[in-house]
Amino acid sequence: MSDDISLSESERSAGIVRCDACPVLCRIRPGRAGACDRYANENGALVRVDPLVLLAKPDLARVAFVEGSDAWHGELGKGEGAFVTGIGATTTYPDYKPAPFIVSSKQDGVDMVTVVTEGIFSYCGVKVKIDTDRYLGPEQAAVRVKGEAVGHVTTAEYGSQMLSLGGVHHLTGGSKKEGVVTCDTLLALCNREAVELTIDGGSTVVVQADKPPVVNGALEERMRVGCGSAAIGMFAPQWKDHVDEVIVVDDHITGVLSEHQGGVFLDMKPAGIRVRGRRSTPGRYFQVAEPGLGWGGTNVSDPLEIIEKIDPKQAWPGLKLLMVSTTGEHAAWFTLDEQLKPRPAEMPAPVRHVVERIAENCEPALCTVLFMAGAGGSLRAGVTENPVRLTRSVRDTLTKVTLGGVPAYIWPGGGITLMVDVARMPEKSFGYVPTPALVAPIEFTLRADDYAALGGYASRAVTLEDVIARHKVRIE
Amino acid sequence: MSAVAARFADGRLHLQHGPIDLIVEAFGAAEEVERAYAQAIDRFGDILPALVGELIVLRRPIGEAYPLLQGPVARRMAEAVWPHRTRYITPMAAVAGAVADEMLQALVRGRRLDKAYVNDGGDIAIHVTPGQSLRAGIFAQALDGVALLTHERPVRGIATSGWGGRSFSLGVADSVTVLAATSASADAAATMIANEVNADHPAIERRPARALDPDSDLHELPVTVAVGDLPPGTVDAALDRGLAAARRLRLCGLIDSAALSLRGHWRIESGGTPLALSEAG
Numbered sequence: 039m040s041d042d043i044s045l046s047e048s049e050r051s052a053g054i055v056r057c058d059a060c061p062v063l064c065r066i067r068p069g070r071a072g073a074c075d076r077y078a079n080e081n082g083a084l085v086r087v088d089p090l091v092l093l094a095k096p097d098l099a100r101v102a103f104v105e106g107s108d109a110w111h112g113e114l115g116k117g118e119g120a121f122v123t124g125i126g127a128t129t130t131y132p133d134y135k136p137a138p139f140i141v142s143s144k145q146d147g148v149d150m151v152t153v154v155t156e157g158i159f160s161y162c163g164v165k166v167k168i169d170t171d172r173y174l175g176p177e178q179a180a181v182r183v184k185g186e187a188v189g190h191v192t193t194a195e196y197g198s199q200m201l202s203l204g205g206v207h208h209l210t211g212g213s214k215k216e217g218v219v220t221c222d223t224l225l226a227l228c229n230r231e232a233v234e235l236t237i238d239g240g241s242t243v244v245v246q247a248d249k250p251p252v253v254n255g256a257l258e259e260r261m262r263v264g265c266g267s268a269a270i271g272m273f274a275p276q277w278k279d280h281v282d283e284v285i286v287v288d289d290h291i292t293g294v295l296s297e298h299q300g301g302v303f304l305d306m307k308p309a310g311i312r313v314r315g316r317r318s319t320p321g322r323y324f325q326v327a328e329p330g331l332g333w334g335g336t337n338v339s340d341p342l343e344i345i346e347k348i349d350p351k352q353a354w355p356g357l358k359l360l361m362v363s364t365t366g367e368h369a370a371w372f373t374l375d376e377q378l379k380p381r382p383a384e385m386p387a388p389v390r391h392v393v394e395r396i397a398e399n400c401e402p403a404l405c406t407v408l409f410m411a412g413a414g415g416s417l418r419a420g421v422t423e424n425p426v427r428l429t430r431s432v433r434d435t436l437t438k439v440t441l442g443g444v445p446a447y448i449w450p451g452g453g454i455t456l457m458v459d460v461a462r463m464p465e466k467s468f469g470y471v472p473t474p475a476l477v478a479p480i481e482f483t484l485r486a487d488d489y490a491a492l493g494g495y496a497s498r499a500v501t502l503e504d505v506i507a508r509h510k511v512r513i514e
Numbered sequence: 515m516s517a518v519a520a521r522f523a524d525g526r527l528h529l530q531h532g533p534i535d536l537i538v539e540a541f542g543a544a545e546e547v548e549r550a551y552a553q554a555i556d557r558f559g560d561i562l563p564a565l566v567g568e569l570i571v572l573r574r575p576i577g578e579a580y581p582l583l584q585g586p587v588a589r590r591m592a593e594a595v596w597p598h599r600t601r602y603i604t605p606m607a608a609v610a611g612a613v614a615d616e617m618l619q620a621l622v623r624g625r626r627l628d629k630a631y632v633n634d635g636g637d638i639a640i641h642v643t644p645g646q647s648l649r650a651g652i653f654a655q656a657l658d659g660v661a662l663l664t665h666e667r668p669v670r671g672i673a674t675s676g677w678g679g680r681s682f683s684l685g686v687a688d689s690v691t692v693l694a695a696t697s698a699s700a701d702a703a704a705t706m707i708a709n710e711v712n713a714d715h716p717a718i719e720r721r722p723a724r725a726l727d728p729d730s731d732l733h734e735l736p737v738t739v740a741v742g743d744l745p746p747g748t749v750d751a752a753l754d755r756g757l758a759a760a761r762r763l764r765l766c767g768l769i770d771s772a773a774l775s776l777r778g779h780w781r782i783e784s785g786g787t788p789l790a791l792s793e794a795g
Contacts, residue, residue, distance in 0.1 A: 054728055060532030061566040065728040073533035 055084045058471045160475040162411035163204030164227050165457070166245055167195065169261045169403035171289055171364065172253045173329030173337075174199045175240020182236045186219040187212070191237060197261040201235070201245075203227070209474055221474035227407050228460045228468040228476065241331075247407040248461035254331060260400035262364035266293035266334065267322045269364055269396060274300035276392045277360070283309035284360045287326065287344060287368070289335035297321035310352025311359065313344050334363035341370055348378050360389055366397030406459065409441070409468075413454040413480065421482055427492035428482065429454055437484040442467040517562065519555045527551045531562045534613055536634050541646075542627040550625045554632075557620035561587060561613060572605045573731035581605065587616045594698035597768055598706050604731040606681075611673050611701025614639035618697075632697075637673040639697035661693060661771075669770045671697030675704035682723050682730060682737035686744075686752055686776060687711035692760075693770040703760075703769045711756030711774055713749075717742030749777050757781040 045056055045065065053068040057077045064072035066079040078085050168174065180187040181201055189203030208220040226233050232246035244252035251258045263269055266288030274295060277284050284295035295301040296309045298321025315326035326344040330337025338344055341361040357374040371385035385393070418425035431437040432454055439446045439456060442463035446456040460467070469477035490496045517531035527538040536558075540550045564585040565572065571581055572588060576599040581592045583605075590612035591605035598607075611634070618632045618639035629648055630641040640648055642665050650661045650672050663669055674691045677683040683705070690708040694700035719740040723732035726739070744752075753776050760772040760783035774781040 049728065061563055062532050062569070063566075067726060067728065070726060074535075075533075 053079070053082045055079045055082065057084055059469070156469070156477050157411075157413060157480040158471055158473070158475050158477050159411040159413075160210065160473060161206045162209075162224070162409065162476050162478075163189065163202065164224055164460075165408045165410055166201040166203060166227070167406045167408075168199045168201065168243060168245060168251045169197060169401075169405070170199055170243075170251055170253055170258045171197060171262050171335030172199075172258065172331050173240060173289070173335060174201075174243055174253070175237030179238040179240055182238065183223045183233060184219050186216045188216075188220040188223045188235075191240070197264075203235075217474045221470050221476065224476055225468055225470050228409050228478070229466055230407075230460060245405045245407070248404060250403045251405050256331070258403040260365050260367070260397065261403050262288070262334070263366070263396050263399045264364065265291040266364055267291045267298065269293060269362075270295050270298045270321065271300045272399075273392055273396065274298070274304055276395070277389070278304050278306070280358070280386060280388045280392075281360050282307070282357045283311055284362065285311070285313060285341070285344075286362055286364060287334040287336060287338065287341055288364045289327070289329050290324070291318065292323045292326045292334070292344065294321045294323065308352050309357060309359075310349030312346045312349065314346045315344070333361075333368045334365070341368070342372075342380055345380070348374070348380075350378055353378050360385075360393075362393055362396065364396070365400050366393050366395075369393045406461065408457045409460050409476075409478065410455070410457045411476070411478065413439075413456065418454070422489075422493045422495070424493040431484060431488065431492050432482075436488050437482050440481045440483065442479045443481070517559045519558065527554060529554065529558045529617075531558065534562055534634065536614070536617060536632055538617065538621060538630075538632050540621060540625075540627050540630040542625070542629075546625050546627055550621045550627060550630065553623060553625070554617055554621040557617060561616065564588070565609070565613075572609070573729070575602055575604050575731075587612045590615055590696075590698045594696065594702040597766070598702055601706060601709075602732075602735065603702065603706065606731040607705040608698040608702040610634045610637040611639070611671060611697035611699070614697040615671065634697070637697050637701045638671065640670050640672070642670075661691075663693075667770070668695055669693040670695055671700040673697060673700035673704040675701075675708035677708070677738040677741065681705070682726070682732055684709040684732075684735060684737060685712040685756070686718055686738055686741050687756060687774055688777065689773075689775045690756065690760075691773045693772070694768065695770070699768060703763050703772070707756050707759045707763065707772055707774065710759035711752050711776060713744065713752040713755075715744055715748050717744055744777060749779055752776055753779055753781045757783055 045054055049065065054065050057064045057066055057072045059072075059077050060074065062073055064077075066072050066077070066084070068079050068082060071078040175181075175191050177191055177193060179191045181189040181191065181203060188208055189201055189205070192200045192202050194200065204220055204224045209217050223233055227245065227247060230247045232244055232249070234242060234244050236242045241254050243254075264272065266286035269286040269288075270284065270293035277295065281295070284293075286293040292313055292315065294311070294313060296306045301321065313323050313326050315323040317323055327336035327338045329335060332338045333341055336344075353374060355374055355376050355378065359372040359374070359380060360369070361372070362369040369385065371383050371389065372380035373383050375381050418428045422428045428437065429452075432439055432448055439448060439454065441456070441458045444458050444462045446458045449455040449457065467479055471477060486496065486499075517529065520528045522528060525539075529536040529538060538551065538554055540547045542550075565587055568583055568585055568588045571583060572591060574581070576592075576595055580596060583589050583592050587609075588605065591608040594608035594612060595603045595605050614632045614634040614637050617634075618630065618641055621630055621632060622641045627641065628643055629646040631648060632639045638650065640663055642648055642663060644665045646665060648663045650663060661672065663672075671694050672691065673694075674689050675681070675683060676687050676689040677685060678688065685708045687708045690704045690711065692700040692704040692707065694703055718738060719742075720736035721739050722734040723730035723737045724734060726737065730737075753774055756774045760769065760774065760781075763769045764772070764783055771782070771784045774783075
C-alpha cells in the first residue's frame with residue numbers, strides 16, 4: 039500500500055475522488071461507487087452510501103429505530119424538531135470545500151444554520167475514567183494494546199483511576215504499528231466496544247464505555263463509598279453502640295474509629311489497636327499496605343496484617359473489632375481474647391446491617407470515555423471562509439458545537455478543543471482514515487445572520503426537507 | 515473501516531471489510547460450529563490488508579511468467595487464472611473465489627462439521643461430508659436453477675459472473691454460473707465464459723474500463739455498460755459462443771459444469787452434477 043494517496047492533476051480535473059475508507063484506496067469517477075459499493079463519488083464529492091443520521095430532537099432522549107426500516111416515527115420532514123447530525127455526512131478532507139451540509143432549519147422561530155460535517159481529527163484521543171480503587175498501575179506508566187503503547191496512566195480521581203489514551207504522539211509520532219493500534223483502540227472505545235488494556239507494572243483492565251471495568255479478570259461492580267476516613271465519618275453514629283473499634287481498610291486513607299474525630303465526638307474509648315502506615319491526622323493512616331487487588335484496593339487478603347501492635351495498656355479482653363473495606367465487599371468481626379489476640383467471631387446483625395449499608399451506598403462502577411479533540415484549521419475552513427471567526431463565535435457561545443447531536447464541552451483558551459461523552463452519541467458515530475486519525479461527526483449550529491456575518495457559505499444552505507429528500511436517512 | 519464480524523439472527527456469520535462481504539454458515543455440533551466461526555473471524559482480519567499489499571501485481575495481466583506472489587489468497591488467485599493465460603486475464607478475475615476458498619479452509623480446519631460454506635458475494639466455497647448435501651440456487655431473473663452439491667461430486671466451488679455485477683465484463687451474459695473444484699477456479703472460469711457470451715450489436719454499449727474505474731485491471735478494454743434489445747438470433751449466437759468456451763474449459767478439466775443465461779435463454783454445459791433448470795424461471 040502506498041502512503042501517497044494524492045491524485046494527479048489530470049485525475050482531479052476528471053473529477054476522480056480517492057476514497058480512504060479502507061486500505062483499497064479506490065479512485066472513484068463521478069457518479070460511480072468504489073469496489074465496496076458503500077462509498078461513491080457524487081459530483082466530485084466522496085459520499086457514504088450509509089444513511090445520514092437524524093436526531094428527532096437534539097436535546098431529547100433518542101428513540102432507537104431499526105436501520106433500513108420504513109417505519110418513520112415522529113414528525114420528521116416538516117423542518118422542525120429534527121437535527122441533522124454529522125454521522126454519515128462524510129468528510130471533506132482536506133477541507134478546502136464547504137462542509138457537505140449547511141442546513142437551514144427553523145428553531146424557536148429563529149433561522150438556525152447547522153453546518154454538518156465529519157471531521158478528521160489528527161489531534162484526538164480519549165480520557166478514560168475507570169471507577170475502581172484497585173491498583174491499575176503507577177502514574178505515567180504506559181498503557182498497551184497488543185504490546186503497543188497507546189497512552190498512559192495520569193492520576194486518580196475520587197474513587198476512580200484516570201487514563202489518557204491516544205493523542206497525536208501515539209497516532210502519528212511513533213511507529214506505524216503504534217499509530218494503527220492506537221487508532222484501532224480509539225475507534226473501538228469511541229464506538230463503545232470493549233478493549234483490553236495492559237498497564238506496564240500494573241493490571242490488565244477491560245474498558246468499555248458506560249460498562250463496569252474488568253480488572254485482572256474480576257468485574258468491578260461498585261465504587262467505594264469514600265476513603266476509609268470518610269466511611270468512618272459517615273457511619274460512626276450507626277456503629278457506636280455495637281463496636282469498640284472499627285478499622286476501615288483503604289489503599290488511600292485507612293480510618294480508625296476510636297482515634298478519628300468521628301469516634302472522639304461520640305466519646306469512644308481509645309482501643310489501643312495501632313495500624314501500620316503513616317499517620318496523617320488522628321485516626322487517618324496512609325499506606326497501611328501496598329496497592330493491590332485485596333481489601334479496599336490494598337494487597338491485603340488477611341486484614342489483621344495491617345495491625346502493627348495492640349497496646350496492652352489500652353486494649354482489653356473482649357474488645358469488639360470490626361474490619362471492613364471501603365466498598366463493604368470485605369468485612370470481618372473479631373473479639374480480643376485473654377492474650378489480646380484478635381479471634382474471628384460471628385458478626386452481630388446490627389453490625390452486618392451497617393456493612394451492607396456501606397455496600398448499598400457504593401455507586402455502580404463504570405468506565406466513562408470522553409472523546410477529546412481539536413477542530414483544526416481545515417475543518418473550520420469547511421464551515422466559513424474566515425476560520426478564526428468560527429473559533430470566536432464558538433468562544434462567544436453564539437455557535438453551539440455538537441458531536442452526533444451531543445453538546446461538546448469546549449476547553450477555554452485558544453482553538454476549538456472539545457470533549458464529549460461517547461456514551462451519549464448515536465451508535466457507530468466514529469470512523470477512521472489510514473493517516474491514522476479518527477473521523478467524528480461534528481456540527482456547528484448558529485443563527486443564520488450570525489453565520490453570514492462570520493463569512494459562512496450561506497448561499498450553500500439547504501433546507502432540512504431537501505436533505506431528507508436527497509439522502510438516505512437513519513433516524514435515532 | 516476495519517474488518518467487522520457480526521451474527522445474523524439465524525446464527526450465520528457475516529464478515530465485512532472494505533469490498534469483501536462474506537456470509538458464512540457451518541453445520542454440525544454447536545460447539546464445533548462456534549469454534550469454526552471463531553477460526554474464521556481470526557483469519558479474516560488479515561485478508562484484505564494482505565491483498566492490498568500485492569494489489570499492483572494482482573492487477574497485472576498474466577503473461578509469460580508465473581506471477582510471484584506471497585499471500586495465500588494471492589497465490590490461489592494466480593493458480594486459478596494461470597490456465598486461462600492465452601486470453602487477457604489478471605489474478606483479480608479470481609479474487610472473490612480465492613477469498614472464499616481461503617476463508618473456508620480457515621473455517622473447517624481441525625473442526626468436525628457436517629457441511630459448511632463461505633459465500634463471497636455469490637462466489638461460494640463449500641465443504642460437504644459423505645451423506646450431506648448443499649443446494650445452491652441460481653437467480654438470474656427468479657430462482658432459475660438449482661445445483662445439488664454432494665460429497666461424491668468433485669465440486670467445491672461455485673461462482674457467477676455477468677455484466678451487471680460488481681465486476682466488469684467484456685461480454686453480455688446476464689449470468690454465467692460455474693461449478694468447479696474450487697471457488698477460485700470457478701470464479702476465473704465464470705469470468706472467461708461470461709466474456710465469451712458476446713455479440714457485435716449497436717444495442718450493446720461499451721466503455722473503456724478505466725473510464726469507469728481508474729483502478730480497473732481491465733485498463734482500456736471495452737466493458738459492457740448497457741445491453742438494449744437484442745434480436746433472438748443474436749442472443750442464440752452469443753450464448754452458443756459462451757457454451758463453446760464452457761465446453762472447452764470442461765474438457766480441459768477446469769470446470770465441472772456451467773449454466774449461461776441471456777435474456778431468459780439458457781445454455782447448460784454439464785459434467786454430470788445434477789443441475790436442473792426449474793420450470794418456474
